[in-house]
Amino acid sequence: MPKALCLxxxxxxxxxxxxxxxxxxxxxxxxxxxAPFRYASPMMDIIFMISAGGLAYVAWTTFREQR
Incomplete structure (x- = not known):
């Protein structure tokens, strides 16, 4: 189950x-x-992209630890 959650x-x-x-x-x-959100705020777009990158990094490193 934890591997599925990481993926x-x-x-x-x-x-x-x-x-x-x-x-x-x-x-x-x-x-x-x-534009999906009608380009409401470029700062919001950048912050969410950085946050998504952080989540991807944490999910990938956790997935690699479980092997």
Missing amino acids: IGLVLSILVFLIFSFDLISGLSGQLGL
């Missing part, structure tokens, strides 16, 4: 990173209709 955390962090990076890129390129 779920890793997948969710990748999804969060992709969603917020797509929002940031769409907002910066001027295509606000495609």
